[in-house]
Amino acid sequence: MRELAPSEQRFVRHATYTGRSVLVEGELDIPALRSAFEALLRAHPILRCRIGEDAAGTGHLLRPAGSAVGAWVRTGDTATVRLPEESLDPSVQLAYLDVVTENDRARVTFYAHHSVADAGHCVALLARLWDRYTGEVSGVVEDAAPQEYPRPLEWYAARHGIPRSAVSGLESASRPLAHPPVLPPDPPTPAPAALARPERTILSPEATARIVELGRRHGVTVNALLTAALLRAYAGEIGLEPGDSARDGAWRHGAGVGEPGDRHAAERRDPHSCDVGRGDVEQQRASGQCGAVSGEPGGRWVAEWRDPHSRGVGPGDAESRNQHGAGPGEPDDERDSGRRDSYSHDARPGDSVPLRCVYPVDMRARLNPPIAAADGTNMAGLAAFAADVTTATDVIELAQRISARLRHDLAEGIVQQSVLHFPEFFGPTAIHSLAGHIAVTNTGRVPYFRTPPGLTLTDYEIVYLSAHPRPSAGPSAAVTFLVYTFADRLCVGVLGGGPLAARLPSAVGRELADLAAVCIDV
Secondary structure, three states: OEEOOHHHHOOOOOOEEEEEEEEEEOOOOHHHHHHHHHHHHHHOHHHHOEEEEOOOOOEEEEOOOOOOOOOEEEEOOOOOOOOOOOOOOOOOOOEEEEEEEEOOEEEEEEEEEOOOOOHHHHHHHHHHHHHHHHHHHHOOOOOOOOOOOOEOHHHHHHHOOOOOOOOOOOHHHOEEOOOOOOOOOOOOOOOOOEEEEOEEEEOOHHHHHHHHHHHHHHOOOHHHHHHHHHHHHHHHHOOOOOOOHHHHOOOOOOOOOOOOOOHHHHHHHOOOOOOOOOOOOOOOOOOOOOOOEOEOHHHOEHHHHHOOOOOOOOOOEOOOOOOOOOOOOOOOOOOOOOOOOHHHOOOOOOOOEEEEEEEEEEOHHHOOOOOOHHHEOOOEEEEEEEEEEOOOOOHHHHHHHHHHHHHHHHHOOHHHHHHHHHHHOOOOOOOEEOOOOEEEEEEEEOOOOOOOOOOEEEEEEEEEEEOOOOOOOOOOOOEEEEEEEEOOEEEEEEEEOHHHOOOHHHHHHHHHHHHHHOOOOO
């Protein structure tokens, strides 16, 4: 059909699927869900398409072949997201549905290949799945005309006459490569699929509302506030040694973030070798997920809040470095001897740490006319921000600087055309490296999903699955912070982090507690 655009190519090498997993309470009608997924595949033909690679590793979108793969259903443990028992294969299909049932609850995970579905597209597809399911259960369904194939941001940039400028907007977060990137050969035996699941900190609705109000009162976005707080959290962990109080002390409770000082915390921290921030997604077996849930207001665990009968949560980490910076496992040149990644900075506690932040900006609503969620594959431009940060840095002032930089780059059209520079940063033509940046992806508020009476979606997670992990040329993000709001509760996931992976979730919890604590009552 067509060669994938650079914004889509980043997710080909590791066959990265972006997943949305919901925990369902109540009676789930499995035949209705199967039918709803089949209808989704019919309504969105790109999900039935395939991706093939040529001899150079370039991805091509191919037309469907063979029968559609329907929903997978099995019984099992619904407490955590696990690797499906069946294999996701981009040469067969680009969307899959994995369902695990257990008594009166189920875990439903929708996977879409990241080359054809970014966050906005994936959430829209999930909403349509549940809308169709509700129609199936109620007996009121109407087949929609098949959706046209969505296009990447590069296509829309050309259509809207957006020119490539001399400035990428990523200069402050990148360095020239000393050598062209060279991909290592594939291993003789293909690596098994890998699941990346972030370790989350979840705030109460009250704490979330206080942070929103803080941003409103100071004229900055919630995204800027959170980015500033996350940069402070990262800077505060640089230079700490094991046992330092800033890392191992209890979280503060006043802002609605919980206390991990029990056995669950130790279980979460133990498998911190699930480190994906510096390179490929660490390979997980079905019995060893990366991912856990952090604290709940008043010292209660979020897992307990969701399910008093929970058998616990899985140990925690990681995304495939999603849609910013380099894609999952996308090469950056590890031979760039002049590179000093953020996590390897020689800093002592309290030192000012130079940090480079990269984050995606969804262009759908910023184009005229706006682009519907399902009409774009990968629609994010990239923005960057660099600053020297310490734990003493004023979070409001830092947020204002972040907001000002983004406003400037949007007003000048820099973010809008950043996608036209992607070949300079990703893949075999790269001449710049983003290695070591702090990645912050805010996918926003999760929409309400329509469900029939007696069925409730009580949890929502973002996961990433690499269907065939491969070696990469070098590291990319030092850490990825994944931000979203579900049921009025702000969630921040930590993905990777190298040597800081075990410490960052607690640091994030402390910073969010402090951020909510300075808010006025609402």
